[in-house]
Amino acid sequence: MALPVNIQELIERRVVEDARVEYKKGWNPEKIIQSICAFANDIDNWGGGYIIIGIEEENGMPKFPIEGLSKNEIDAINKELVNKCNTIEPRYLPIVEHTQYKGKDIIVLWAPGGEVRPYKCPIAFPTEKKERLEKAPYIRKASSTIRANGNDEKELYQLANTIPFDDRPNMAAPIESLQQNLIAGFLYNVKSNLYAESKTLSIEMLAERMHISAGASESVRPRNVGLMFFNQRPDDFFPYARIEVVDKPDPTGKGMTEKIFFGPLDRQLEDALQYIKNYILKEKVFKYKDRAEADRFYNYPYDAIEEILANAVEKSKTVLLESMQVIFWMTTPVRN
Numbered sequence: 001m002a003l004p005v006n007i008q009e010l011i012e013r014r015v016v017e018d019a020r021v022e023y024k025k026g027w028n029p030e031k032i033i034q035s036i037c038a039f040a041n042d043i044d045n046w047g048g049g050y051i052i053i054g055i056e057e058e059n060g061m062p063k064f065p066i067e068g069l070s071k072n073e074i075d076a077i078n079k080e081l082v083n084k085c086n087t088i089e090p091r092y093l094p095i096v097e098h099t100q101y102k103g104k105d106i107i108v109l110w111a112p113g114g115e116v117r118p119y120k121c122p123i124a125f126p127t128e129k130k131e132r133l134e135k136a137p138y139i140r141k142a143s144s145t146i147r148a149n150g151n152d153e154k155e156l157y158q159l160a161n162t163i164p165f166d167d168r169p170n171m172a173a174p175i176e177s178l179q180q181n182l183i184a185g186f187l188y189n190v191k192s193n194l195y196a197e198s199k200t201l202s203i204e205m206l207a208e209r210m211h212i213s214a215g216a217s218e219s220v221r222p223r224n225v226g227l228m229f230f231n232q233r234p235d236d237f238f239p240y241a242r243i244e245v246v247d248k249p250d251p252t253g254k255g256m257t258e259k260i261f262f263g264p265l266d267r268q269l270e271d272a273l274q275y276i277k278n279y280i281l282k283e284k285v286f287k288y289k290d291r292a293e294a295d296r297f298y299n300y301p302y303d304a305i306e307e308i309l310a311n312a313v314e315k316s317k318t319v320l321l322e323s324m325q326v327i328f329w330m331t332t333p334v335r336n
Helices: 007-011 029-041 071-085 150-161 180-189 194-198 203-210 224-229 265-280 302-320
Strands: 021-024 049-053 095-101 104-111 120-122 135-141 144-147 242-247 257-261 283-286 295-298 325-330
Touching: 007 049, 007 095, 021 029, 029 049, 029 071, 029 104, 029 120, 029 135, 029 144, 071 095, 071 104, 135 150, 180 194, 180 203, 194 203, 224 265, 242 265, 257 265, 265 302
Parallel strands: 021 049, 242 325
Antiparallel strands: 049 104, 095 104, 120 135, 135 144, 242 257, 283 295
């Protein structure tokens, strides 16, 4: 099964934070199952993580040149992985892809955050069948997988009762509310291997592989995050899900202009920033008689605006939940 990220960019840390990627030279069932369990518990709500088998780790980074896996190793891992994952309670299976990187065969496990935390897995696999499996929850701290202590386990129970708004299924929206062309465009932009398959997959299957749907097989619903990014009018589901840019050049309101942006959340942000860059940012040039160099000043620093607006969108999305409206006022010009 293809992953929703490009393998090269995943390994080279261009799209995923370091703490969400773990490398394993070979098949080590105890450590790998514990890491799967930790990513499933997702105590910091990172969105799970990836385990790459066939690449050795050195100081938290992939060690080159990589050795990869032999065909026999791949067959053995595929056969044993499901059996070992069945020891996780509640039952949890990661998404598995056999692929190549720099001409070497590797296996990538994608373990998104689970919905029924806390998950527990064996502390050690017994050498004899009659031995009892002692299980415990595991979590990620920085780039390490560790056994959860009592306080961590309490936190996991609390998280189970407070699933992030993004991950909740939207019972008011049918799965067809996710627009396949928007998903395909996203996969193309991030160079995902899933892009080629997206043209032939049903929306149900594509949403499942993107982890943007949830619910029983007979009543699959899109997750809120899917509706925010893969529907042309998310404000149909989340009132006031829009960005308003207001330029108020005078304190009295004289000459005030307003522009409202609708559409998928990422497009709203891109369009709003482009509008600000094209129509609101002004440059002033000061030339001097005694030197060739001129000084250039802008009424607003674009880098700061970009960060502020992105943070405002994120804060509105996570705090205001079902009623998201970002009004971006630009009033007092400053020198950069």
